[in-house]
Amino acid sequence: MSERKIGMWLYSNGGGDKIQKKIIKKLKDRGIDTLNNINLRNAIAKNAHILFHGDEHRGEKLDKLDLMFSYNAGEQTQYQMYLYQALNRVIPMINSYDSFALTEDKFHTSFVLRNHGIKTADYKLCHRDDGHELKKIIKKWDKMVYKPTDGWGGVGLTKIENEANLDMLMPFLNQMDLRYFYVEKFINYDNTDFRVDIVDGEFVSCYGRKANGTDWRTNVTSGGSVFMREANDEIIKVAIDACKATGVDIGGVDIIYDREKEEYIVLEVNGIPAFATPEQEKMGLDFNAKKIDLIVDLIDKKTS
Numbered sequence: 001m002s003e004r005k006i007g008m009w010l011y012s013n014g015g016g017d018k019i020q021k022k023i024i025k026k027l028k029d030r031g032i033d034t035l036n037n038i039n040l041r042n043a044i045a046k047n048a049h050i051l052f053h054g055d056e057h058r059g060e061k062l063d064k065l066d067l068m069f070s071y072n073a074g075e076q077t078q079y080q081m082y083l084y085q086a087l088n089r090v091i092p093m094i095n096s097y098d099s100f101a102l103t104e105d106k107f108h109t110s111f112v113l114r115n116h117g118i119k120t121a122d123y124k125l126c127h128r129d130d131g132h133e134l135k136k137i138i139k140k141w142d143k144m145v146y147k148p149t150d151g152w153g154g155v156g157l158t159k160i161e162n163e164a165n166l167d168m169l170m171p172f173l174n175q176m177d178l179r180y181f182y183v184e185k186f187i188n189y190d191n192t193d194f195r196v197d198i199v200d201g202e203f204v205s206c207y208g209r210k211a212n213g214t215d216w217r218t219n220v221t222s223g224g225s226v227f228m229r230e231a232n233d234e235i236i237k238v239a240i241d242a243c244k245a246t247g248v249d250i251g252g253v254d255i256i257y258d259r260e261k262e263e264y265i266v267l268e269v270n271g272i273p274a275f276a277t278p279e280q281e282k283m284g285l286d287f288n289a290k291k292i293d294l295i296v297d298l299i300d301k302k303t304s
């Protein structure tokens with residue numbers, strides 16, 4: 001087989017630097033070279049080529065790589081996303097641009113999941129001038145959550161408990177110059193979730209997060225904490241189906257249990273689910289080795 005070479009951009013914090021080294025070594029053992037730290041911020045497109053101008057590799061043609069593995073900031077700039085999209089038109093990427101862009105948007109993700117028969121919270125999206133739709137829906141749903149469609153870490157989520165709440169919130173939303181409103185039915189759940197990691201259709205790991213006493217959001221950035229939690233067959237199936245529906249090769253699926261409907265629902269699919277940090281590994285989260293192996297297998301397969 002001819003020599004293979006891939007580009008990689010993986011986060012360095014929270015133990016990411018060590019993960020990079022392990023992946024590079026395992027790929028090397030299979031005859032695959034890695035150009036590391038390929039942040040598209042430092043690339044320039046010129047005619048048929050996307051040229052990388054980082055410190056180490058001057059003028060490297062990214063369009064000639066066998067694959068690009070992009071696993072860094074979820075929030076990328078428009079420039080990075082624009083080049084991600086262009087590059088993926090000519091070489092394979094993990095995750096694909098289409099699937100990554102899809103999972104970055106909560107409405108599009110829920111829409112696709114529902115069309116694949118995967119359970120999500122009921123939601124509604126309407127034009128900013130149709131705020132009266134929200135009035136109708138709060139009467140029906142009792143409680144709902146307003147969500148920015150491109151948010152993360154629980155930031156900007158607003159629980160709306162009744163009509164008076166909504167009336168208070170509307171002037172603020174109207175001021176924000178939004179294009180649309182996206183709201184979900186507030187799910188009656190126990191303030192814990194499951195984060196299930198899937199690589200190439202295979203189950204990697206499951207852990208839980210629980211909201212701290214004063215918040216209804218499980219995000220660590222909202223004060224939530226990670227705990228050890230076993231998956232079951234049903235949860236694993238939901239997570240695998242959600243990754244297949246959204247098209248991600250690697251996905252971290254957030255799942256909660258709806259106590260009213262007595263079923264698991266998918267809250268979101270994360271296209272760059274973090275490896276266990278050194279602290280989490282000490283806690284007993286020991287899935288990094290398996291995840292690395294599955295990612296290396298996947299890269300090997302996609303470049304063969």
Ligand SMILES: Nc1ncnc2c1ncn2[C@@H]1O[C@H](COP(=O)(O)OP(=O)(O)O)[C@@H](O)[C@H]1O
Pocket residue numbers: 106121145147151152153154155157184185186187188193216217218219254267268
């Ligand atoms: N429809 C909902 N009903 C109840 N709680 C929700 C709902 N949607 C989200 N949450 C809570 O808020 C947290 C963050 O929501 P999520 O949609 O995952 O956005 P983010 O991308 O900010 O993490 C979830 O982990 C969950 O605890």
Ligand SMILES: [Mg+2]
Pocket residue numbers: 153154219254267268
């Ligand atoms: Mg989330």
